[in-house]
Amino acid sequence: MTKKKFGLPAQILIALVLGIAVGLICSATGTTAFTADFLKPIGTIFINLLKFIVVPIVILSMISGIVSMGDLKKVGSVGWKTVAFFLVTTAIACVIGLGVGSIFNGQGWFPALALEEGATWESATSANFMDTLVGIFPSNMWTAFSTANMLQVIVIALLIGGGILAAGERGELAKKFFDSIYAVFEQVMGFIIKLSPIGVFTMMAWVVATQGANILGPIALVLLAAYIGYFLHAVVVYSVSAKIFAHKNPVEFFKGAAAAMIFAFTSTSSVATLPVSAECAEKMGADKGVAAFVLPLGATINMDGTAVYQCVATIFLAACCGVNLSMSQLIMVVITATLASIGTAGVSGAGMIMLAMVLESIGVPVEMIMIIYGVDRLFDMGRTCLNVTGDIACSLCVTEWQKKQK
Ligand code: ASP
DSSP: OOSOOSOHHHHHHHHHHHHHHHHHHHHHHTOHHHIIIIIHHHHHHHHHHHHHHHHHHHHHHHHHHHHHTOOHHHHHHHHHHHHHHHHHHHHHHHHHHHHHHHHHHHTTOSOOOOOOTTOOOOOOOOSOHHHHHHHHSOSOHHHHHHTTOHHHHHHHHHHHHHHHHHHGGGGHHHHHHHHHHHHHHHHHHHHHHHTHHHHHHHHHHHHHHHHOGGGHHHHHHHHHHHHHHHHHHIIIIIHHHHHHTTOOOHHHHHHHHHHHHHHHHHHOOHHHHHHHHHHHHHHTTOOHHHHHHHHHHHHHHOOHHHHHHHHHHHHHHHHHTTOOOOHHHHHHHHHHHHHHHHHSOSSTTHHHHHHHHHHHHHTOOGGGGHHHHTTHHHHHHHHHHHHHHHHHHHHHHHHHHHHHHO
16 A cells, blocks of 8 residues: 555545534534634644745745746837736736626625634725825835735835846846745745645534534535636637637637646646647647747736636635625725736645735635635636636737737
């Protein structure tokens, strides 16, 4: 018998099922207190580790993303068009995610849970637009880190990344330093993700024991909402952009992208899918040079599926806290989810960690993530599939735009 019999996804699934079973038993036998006193604290350790890793990962992945673009001037016109395509489509993805999430919530399908003391909602955004704008810019770097103020952390990352590029040769050491430390933190994130089954088991047992089996229906519904969002985004945004900008019939486009979409769906990693996406894009007529630039960049920063997921999940988890988001909070979610999806690494499960950033920006307790953590793989399959499709669509559109310019 080999020691490692099950991979992580299987372990998480088993943990999920066991957690639900233990939760149901405790709820039926009136031993809910056991889950609250002994299992939940273990889950809390896992949540603390997640919170701990978010700030370093966001700052380091953003710095390395910016620096890897090299000299911004050299990247030139392809770079700007690509980034513009990424930003616009991701913002649309957020709006679709919020729209679908709000419709489900409006039907009363997302329940308010009886939260424990300490896991209550604290609205973080009662400020007006100008205050919010001013608040994005840090006056103290360490305060931004210690309070996990994500927008400030991103501004710091942009400034440092830009500074390294501007410093040219003298910035080389800093570039290597950040690259190396990012590699270290990616490993640390890997360690923490390995603990997921324990976190999933303990928190799921607690959630089901305290909320009863009723919570399982809403979890299925939020999954459905996310998949409707993924589907709408693919049909509306990619069909339309393939048709209008790349002059491709949508059916032809999805047929051409199918291999990469299936690979992404099963691997849940945009980065691992890169060779397949490159082949699909080139077969459909993307310029080799454009694809070589757009696809790796897209696998790192263009995550429309992740944005849809983060928005649907945020509406759901806020609803679980008994709160409907105000307009200014929704705008905040669009901004942070766009940025969070940019900061998401193209590897399995990364988007769920970045969800913590979106929740923190509007004050939803990060603990709430545990409600959907156990089924994250199911969300991840669909969102990675969409992420990769977006990269391929972008490579085709930019190819056409470049042709026109000549
Ligand atoms: N797994 C996704 C990707 O690689 C990222 C995520 O978790 O949202 O594209």
